[in-house]
Amino acid sequence: MQIATLLSQKKAAILGRWLSMIYESYPPETAIFLRKEKNRFDNPAGYRISEGLEGLYGTLLQEMERDQVMACLDEIIRIRALQNFTPSQALAFIFLLKIVIRQELAEEIQKENLAAEILDLESRIDGLALLGFDVYTKRREKIYEIKANEAKRRVSGLMRKTGLTEDGLL
Amino acid sequence: MAKTPTPAELLPGLSYKPPEKGWMDVKPDFRPGTYCNPAAPKWMEWINYPYPAARSIPEDNWELPKDWKEIVLQGMEDRLQRFRSLKVFFDICVRCGACADKCHFFLGTGDPKNMPVLRAELLRSVYRRYFKTIGRVLGEIAGARDLTEDVIKEWFFYLYQCTICRRCSLFCPYGIDMAEMTLLGRELLASVGLNIDWAMASVAQCYDKGSHIGAPPQAFKDMVDFLAEENERITGINTMPSINRKGAEVLFVMPSGDYFADPGTFTMMGYMLLFEHIGLDYTLSTYAAEGGNFGWFISHEMGKRLNAKIYAEAKRLGVKWILGGECGHMWRVCNQYMSTWWGPVDFLEKPVSPITGTKFENASVHKMVHISEFTADLIHHNKLNLDPQRNAHIKLTFHDSCNTARGMGILEEPRYIINNVLPEGNFVEMPPNTIREKAFCCGSSSGINANENMELRMQGGFPRANAVRFVHEKYGVNHLGCICALDRATLPTLLEYWVPQVEITGISELVGNALIFPDELERTTDLRDRDLVGFGELAEEAGEEEE
Ligand code: SF4
Ligand code: SF4
Numbered sequence: 001m002q003i004a005t006l007l008s009q010k011k012a013a014i015l016g017r018w019l020s021m022i023y024e025s026y027p028p029e030t031a032i033f034l035r036k037e038k039n040r041f042d043n044p045a046g047y048r049i050s051e052g053l054e055g056l057y058g059t060l061l062q063e064m065e066r067d068q069v070m071a072c073l074d075e076i077i078r079i080r081a082l083q084n085f086t087p088s089q090a091l092a093f094i095f096l097l098k099i100v101i102r103q104e105l106a107e108e109i110q111k112e113n114l115a116a117e118i119l120d121l122e123s124r125i126d127g128l129a130l131l132g133f134d135v136y137t138k139r140r141e142k143i144y145e146i147k148a149n150e151a152k153r154r155v156s157g158l159m160r161k162t163g164l165t166e167d168g169l170l
Numbered sequence: 171m172a173k174t175p176t177p178a179e180l181l182p183g184l185s186y187k188p189p190e191k192g193w194m195d196v197k198p199d200f201r202p203g204t205y206c207n208p209a210a211p212k213w214m215e216w217i218n219y220p221y222p223a224a225r226s227i228p229e230d231n232w233e234l235p236k237d238w239k240e241i242v243l244q245g246m247e248d249r250l251q252r253f254r255s256l257k258v259f260f261d262i263c264v265r266c267g268a269c270a271d272k273c274h275f276f277l278g279t280g281d282p283k284n285m286p287v288l289r290a291e292l293l294r295s296v297y298r299r300y301f302k303t304i305g306r307v308l309g310e311i312a313g314a315r316d317l318t319e320d321v322i323k324e325w326f327f328y329l330y331q332c333t334i335c336r337r338c339s340l341f342c343p344y345g346i347d348m349a350e351m352t353l354l355g356r357e358l359l360a361s362v363g364l365n366i367d368w369a370m371a372s373v374a375q376c377y378d379k380g381s382h383i384g385a386p387p388q389a390f391k392d393m394v395d396f397l398a399e400e401n402e403r404i405t406g407i408n409t410m411p412s413i414n415r416k417g418a419e420v421l422f423v424m425p426s427g428d429y430f431a432d433p434g435t436f437t438m439m440g441y442m443l444l445f446e447h448i449g450l451d452y453t454l455s456t457y458a459a460e461g462g463n464f465g466w467f468i469s470h471e472m473g474k475r476l477n478a479k480i481y482a483e484a485k486r487l488g489v490k491w492i493l494g495g496e497c498g499h500m501w502r503v504c505n506q507y508m509s510t511w512w513g514p515v516d517f518l519e520k521p522v523s524p525i526t527g528t529k530f531e532n533a534s535v536h537k538m539v540h541i542s543e544f545t546a547d548l549i550h551h552n553k554l555n556l557d558p559q560r561n562a563h564i565k566l567t568f569h570d571s572c573n574t575a576r577g578m579g580i581l582e583e584p585r586y587i588i589n590n591v592l593p594e595g596n597f598v599e600m601p602p603n604t605i606r607e608k609a610f611c612c613g614s615s616s617g618i619n620a621n622e623n624m625e626l627r628m629q630g631g632f633p634r635a636n637a638v639r640f641v642h643e644k645y646g647v648n649h650l651g652c653i654c655a656l657d658r659a660t661l662p663t664l665l666e667y668w669v670p671q672v673e674i675t676g677i678s679e680l681v682g683n684a685l686i687f688p689d690e691l692e693r694t695t696d697l698r699d700r701d702l703v704g705f706g707e708l709a710e711e712a713g714e715e716e717e
Contacts, residue, residue: 024183029282031183033271041604044277044636078667079632082625083280084199088180095177096184142667143203143628147621150663154383157435161396 003117007061010104015057017100019050022093045079052076060124073135081139091136094129098122193288194295194315198327200227203625206330206618209370216374221363238362239317243300245358250301256354259346260297263290269338274611275331278629286338286348289328293355296321326364329355330618331626335572335611357469365468369617372464376476380459381426387456393429394454401439406691409442411454418453419524421484424495425462425655434658436697437496437676444545444678447685448525448553458483461500462655467617473503474511481512491521492538496676498573498654499615501540505578509536526551542583542653545681549590555686558593560693562703564680566597567638567647570609571654581606584653584677591684598645604637614660628667635668642672649675
């Protein structure tokens with residue numbers, strides 16, 4: 001219970017720091033831009049990543065359907081699955097939350113003896129990361145799927161004409 | 171041995187502060203999915219392009235000709251003399267950074283070298299080194315650097331991560347045109363044998379067979395026949411056009427995507443219905459069967475070679491003027507280059523709409539009218555019998571293609587058509603900083619829509635898709651309209667990744683849906699065989715219930 005209250009109280013600070021750490025995984029010039037530009041259309045990656053993080057943070061504050069959790073993860077992972085990151089780099093951001101929480105709540109953790117609660121929270125963050133693998137894999141599969149679909153579409157008119165579909169005759 | 175890294179240690183920006191490297195020292199990372207394969211030698215041989223070789227990007231050796239450096243520098247010098255603009259663009263940039271965050275590739279990849287100012291610097295640094303005294307003397311301090319094979323590789327990577335869309339120029343106080351620089355840079359690459367396969371294959375096939383996809387004239391005719399049959403099946407109207415008919419008033423030229431690939435095919439059906447509706451005296455050509463021009467993505471010279479067919483055919487068939495289909499880069503080539511390449515075009519007449527009498531003054535030099543201008547004029551003069559309810563199932567937003575919008579200023583015409591063929595309230599604009607002159611590019615144009623380049627394309631198109639998603643979620647938009655064949659080919663893929671609920675449509679398809687013919691079949695579906703809302707059985711059932 002206590003940790004949940006703390007997480008709500010310190011939401012802005014924790015989220016801000018978490019976001020900042022993700023931005024720092026980009027080259028310095030890019031990180032500055034991601035942080036600075038506030039218009040959601042002029043800075044789509046910054047906007048979607050911050051939305052995704054907020055959603056993920058929400059999953060730690062209250063219970064959510066699995067689909068919703070996956071959607072929040074997807075918000076960020078579908079961007080990072082395309083960018084110049086290895087899979088581990090693309091997903092490392094989830095674990096960073098542990099560091100941020102331990103830093104932001106350092107005093108409280110000691111004073112109020114929250115070790116057990118923190119362990120549970122960290123375990124749930126690990127859970128998020130594991131779900132992150134699923135999302136990442138789905139996104140990579142998606143890339144293969146859209147490649148295949150585009151290749152078919154290139155002559156799709158021709159295929160309709162000959163009465164062929166991908167599954168055989170129309 | 172090293173310790174297993176912590177999550178933070180896996181991320182370079184977090185684990186250690188990378189030493190402040192100048193941009194010149196950061197090498198491109200040729201990660202599969204983010205570059206196009208180099209052109210296979212056979213395509214280059216087909217069109218007599220220099221230095222064909224089987225190349226592989228991951229290999230160190232890119233099989234450059236022995237004297238590659240001289241060729242490139244000579245090419246640069248020639249172009250500096252031929253294009254005054256190039257010299258101005260090189261000299262005038264004050265590095266104010268206004269363009270830096272305006273490129274969709276920067277926004278999507280997060281790679282600073284996709285900031286237009288740095289993309290230009292790739293070429294500019296070499297210009298400074300060899301063509302400016304200060305650069306010759308001071309070298310890197312003056313932003314100059316030697317031309318090395320690594321520089322060539324960097325050009326190849328980043329000049330094919332630019333879609334020549336010109337969004338950056340819009341924000342530059344000097345109007346520096348990155349697109350122009352990219353094109354000239356690609357020409358220099360081509361001069362030492364470096365081309366991309368997807369564009370080169372399309373060019374060679376188009377040059378040899380007649381269309382980018384490499385289908386011969388017979389296949390073109392077959393497809394036109396098929397689409398006319400489809401029109402007849404759905405509407406009961408015979409829209410079969412003539413092909414290669416001498417003496418027609420108008421030659422109609424469309425991109426090949428419109429007769430081979432869905433959803434372009436429905437746009438083609440829309441054109442044919444429109445022309446039948448107004449009784450246009452027009453013909454198609456099997457020789458000028460490709461309006462698109464991937465040649466222009468490689469070099470001005472190749473653009474010219476492919477473009478030659480259009481006027482040649484207009485002359486042979488003795489038409490009065492040319493009407494062009496919904497295509498972006500085709501339009502930029504025809505409007506901006508054609509008359510310079512071939513003019514004066516005295517074998518054609520100033521285009522006049524035979525239906526409304528409107529003189530298309532804007533086309534008086536190159537004698538070619540865009541279908542959106544033509545259709546908007548017809549609607550304006552009340553010459554089309556339209557039932558917008560037939561598009562009631564379509565909630566549309568409109569993507570301004572870079573070439574037609576930013577390049578040519580065709581902004582109002584498609585919107586005017588849309589507002590007349592859709593029921594009121596079914597058209598929603600995306601936010602102003604993402605449309606019209608400021609439109610975000612599809613991310614796949616300029617010949618880079620190769621399958622192997624998919625990760626890059628999805629990143630480049632992300633800002634566009636992000637705005638589409640907004641209107642989808644907020645207003646229930648389910649279709650994205652466009653007047654460009656490359657968009658119709660690539661946006662479905664982009665949205666499949668980012669906003670799979672939204673489909674792509676050409677604007678002439680919507681016109682085709684809405685046209686009422688006196689002797690038509692009762693319409694219950696649109697051109698894609700999808701049920702109309704409030705027509706046919708569904709409408710009757712609703713009527714019965716009311717009774
Ligand atoms: S022309 Fe377009 S793609 Fe090229 S640098 Fe400018 S904004 Fe980017
Ligand atoms: S906006 Fe123009 S002058 Fe400013 S950095 Fe970009 S190209 Fe240079």
